Amino acid sequence: MRAGFPDFRLGSVLATSFTGTLSERHGDAVERIPTPHRLVDWLAVNGLAVDSCTTAQLELARELRESIHAAATAAAIQDALPASAVQVINDCSAQGRAAAILTPEGERRWRLSSASCVEDALSVIAADAISIIAGERDGKLALCASPTCQAAFFDTSQSRTRKWCDMNTCGNRQKKARFNANRRKNPTPA
Ligand SMILES: [Zn+2]
Numbered sequence: 001m002r003a004g005f006p007d008f009r010l011g012s013v014l015a016t017s018f019t020g021t022l023s024e025r026h027g028d029a030v031e032r033i034p035t036p037h038r039l040v041d042w043l044a045v046n047g048l049a050v051d052s053c054t055t056a057q058l059e060l061a062r063e064l065r066e067s068i069h070a071a072a073t074a075a076a077i078q079d080a081l082p083a084s085a086v087q088v089i090n091d092c093s094a095q096g097r098a099a100a101i102l103t104p105e106g107e108r109r110w111r112l113s114s115a116s117c118v119e120d121a122l123s124v125i126a127a128d129a130i131s132i133i134a135g136e137r138d139g140k141l142a143l144c145a146s147p148t149c150q151a152a153f154f155d156t157s158q159s160r161t162r163k164w165c166d167m168n169t170c171g172n173r174q175k176k177a178r179f180n181a182n183r184r185k186n187p188t189p190a
Helices: 015-018 034-047 055-076 085-093 118-133 168-185
Strands: 099-102 108-111 140-143 152-156
Touching: 015 055, 015 118, 015 152, 034 055, 034 118, 055 085, 055 118, 055 140, 055 152, 085 118, 108 118
Parallel strands: none
Antiparallel strands: 099 108, 140 152
8 A cells, every 4th residue: 555645445346446436526525546556556456456557547547437437326316327428438348358267266357468458457347337337236226325425336235225335434424423413402411
């Protein structure tokens, strides 16, 4: 980890973990991949290690991220998918040459065509976004109930009633806010 940069929020779904690299979108937004190096770090922790990243590749990554966010949000509220977002996702998916590799232990890994090919890594993320937006995977897209967040997340809970993108951040903050509001309403006499 590089010091001085905001931490990553790690989720179990690649595409929505990626959109989570910009958090608090409706509040004081936090950019978690502010430099090409931070995108390299993020890709490494998500099994898509690359050697390097250019400013142009970071821009492309952010464009893909915002497109996934827009399309996933539309899907969550059952709105029409924005055509421009769909185009970016499809272009990114088509541009990459990543191969799924089965390890001797029976795990799937991604092999990129070259270690400098950020586009390959982005194609894996785009394909992941396509599979959740298309409803191919077991789960449901929903929007975080925190008003300053409203991130699209993939709810795989049995009841499909998860309210927050992340229990440790948005979930906890909301609980605390409710607790403080109750205290203001019912102050304990001194
Ligand atoms: Zn949230």
